[in-house]
Amino acid sequence: MSDYRHIQEEDASVYEALVGEDAREVRGLELIPSENYVSAAVKEAMASSLTNKYSEGYPGKRYYGGQEYADQVETLAIERAKNLFNAGYANVQPLGGANANIAMYFALLEPGDTVLGMDLSHGGHLTHGHPVTYLTKIFNFVRYGMKDIETGEIDYDEMLRIAKEVKPKILLAGYSAYPREFDYEKLVAIAREVGALAVMDAAHIAGLTAGGAAKNPFDYGFDIMTMTTHKTLRGPRGGMILTRESEELAKKIDKSVFPGLQGGPHMHQIAAKAVAFGEALRPSFKTYAAQVIKNASAMAEVCKARGVRMITGGTSNHLILADVYGSLGITGAEAEKMLDAAGITLNKNMIANDVRAPMDPSGIRFGTPAITTRGCAETDSAQIAELMLDVLTKAKDVTTAKIEVEALSEAHPIPESFD
Numbered sequence: 001m002s003d004y005r006h007i008q009e010e011d012a013s014v015y016e017a018l019v020g021e022d023a024r025e026v027r028g029l030e031l032i033p034s035e036n037y038v039s040a041a042v043k044e045a046m047a048s049s050l051t052n053k054y055s056e057g058y059p060g061k062r063y064y065g066g067q068e069y070a071d072q073v074e075t076l077a078i079e080r081a082k083n084l085f086n087a088g089y090a091n092v093q094p095l096g097g098a099n100a101n102i103a104m105y106f107a108l109l110e111p112g113d114t115v116l117g118m119d120l121s122h123g124g125h126l127t128h129g130h131p132v133t134y135l136t137k138i139f140n141f142v143r144y145g146m147k148d149i150e151t152g153e154i155d156y157d158e159m160l161r162i163a164k165e166v167k168p169k170i171l172l173a174g175y176s177a178y179p180r181e182f183d184y185e186k187l188v189a190i191a192r193e194v195g196a197l198a199v200m201d202a203a204h205i206a207g208l209t210a211g212g213a214a215k216n217p218f219d220y221g222f223d224i225m226t227m228t229t230h231k232t233l234r235g236p237r238g239g240m241i242l243t244r245e246s247e248e249l250a251k252k253i254d255k256s257v258f259p260g261l262q263g264g265p266h267m268h269q270i271a272a273k274a275v276a277f278g279e280a281l282r283p284s285f286k287t288y289a290a291q292v293i294k295n296a297s298a299m300a301e302v303c304k305a306r307g308v309r310m311i312t313g314g315t316s317n318h319l320i321l322a323d324v325y326g327s328l329g330i331t332g333a334e335a336e337k338m339l340d341a342a343g344i345t346l347n348k349n350m351i352a353n354d355v356r357a358p359m360d361p362s363g364i365r366f367g368t369p370a371i372t373t374r375g376c377a378e379t380d381s382a383q384i385a386e387l388m389l390d391v392l393t394k395a396k397d398v399t400t401a402k403i404e405v406e407a408l409s410e411a412h413p414i415p416e417s418f419d
């Protein structure tokens with residue numbers, strides 16, 4: 001629990017909100033698959049004096065003086081990031097995952113160029129070409145998808161056919177709501193065949209890759225990876241861009257992030273990234289990453305046993321996408337609300353070929369990065385899945401469920417460090 005002594009004295013209103021959020025996080029069970037809990041060390045870095053510092057530029061090449069410590073933390077973050085992902089180059093300045101993707105597009109594309117990425121309703125992200133983003137006014141986004149929603153198999157033949165037709169500059173892998181792993185080898189072969197760069201948006205699975213529990217796209221020849229640092233990677237909110245080996249691409253990306261897109265980097269956040277990457281380099285992070293997947297599998301087993309339809313039939317990573325409308329006759333929004341009342345947080349989500357609308361879709365998306373950080377193992381995860389389904393089928397009333405959620409939370413306090 002954080003010490004807010006000064007805020008308490010000087011700003012009662014903000015203080016109230018901060019302790020409220022702390023208590024909410026302690027009491028509830030967090031199943032949003034893009035959330036996690038950072039260590040106390042990461043929080044300390046986020047609250048450090050580096051928030052005061054202007055450091056436009058890169059280590060050794062800045063537009064302001066007084067950079068000895070800023071350079072020190074950014075260099076540490078870069079070296080550790082390269083180490084974690086076996087990358088040739090790293091830019092740790094993007095403020096978030098969306099910013100990382102935008103900078104990547106502008107580094108590699110001219111206006112009007114084509115990106116071939118995953119269909120958003122099959123799991124792709126807003127920044128992969130959703131019409132509500134400004135990106136679609138500048139670049140041309142074309143989509144591939146799953147061949148079979150029940151197994152999650154991607155249609156690589158169709159991907160190749162489209163790629164030959166539209167000649168994309170970027171063939172983009174990566175997703176926010178897809179519970180399986182891509183065949184990276186096939187994707188890279190298609191990219192090479194049509195002269196596209198192979199880019200992986202690893203926002204969700206970065207921690208699984210860093211921890212050796214998921215494949216590393218660089219091992220299969222991907223050119224670039226973008227990612228967030230706050231999801232499975234368990235660092236501060238932020239983004240980064242890695243290049244496998246091309247110095248030329250890395251230079252373009254650096255220019256695109258600054259001065260192309262951003263101003264001064266958030267050095268306190270970069271210090272926190274360095275701390276989190278240090279944590280992820282420890283052997284204990286490998287155990288964590290493997291456990292995240294085991295826990296998600298345990299939850300999927302329960303869903304299967306209770307007849308809940310999962311998109312792709314289950315999971316091979318940290319998340320599950322369940323068709324609650326098709327299986328239980330309640331909408332995604334209803335399910336989200338019922339579980340919220342019981343202290344379980346997750347999100348409603350569109351499913352492929354959804355018969356319902358985005359604000360009240362058929363699915364819910366949930367996952368295990370946060371509960372695994374709390375020390376939950378397979379039996380706890382299965383118990384949480386049973387509890388969830390008991391609430392959704394009204395086999396258990398909300399008051400009883402809430403008491404069980406609080407007991408589970410109390411038995412698994414949020415740790416301050418991970419060793």
Ligand SMILES: *Cc1c(COP(=O)(O)O)cnc(C)c1O
Nearest residue numbers: 096097098125175176201203204
């Ligand atoms: C979360 C996510 C992003 C965006 O990250 P933000 O930090 O929210 O901007 C980008 N791509 C994918 C695949 C994501 O899951």
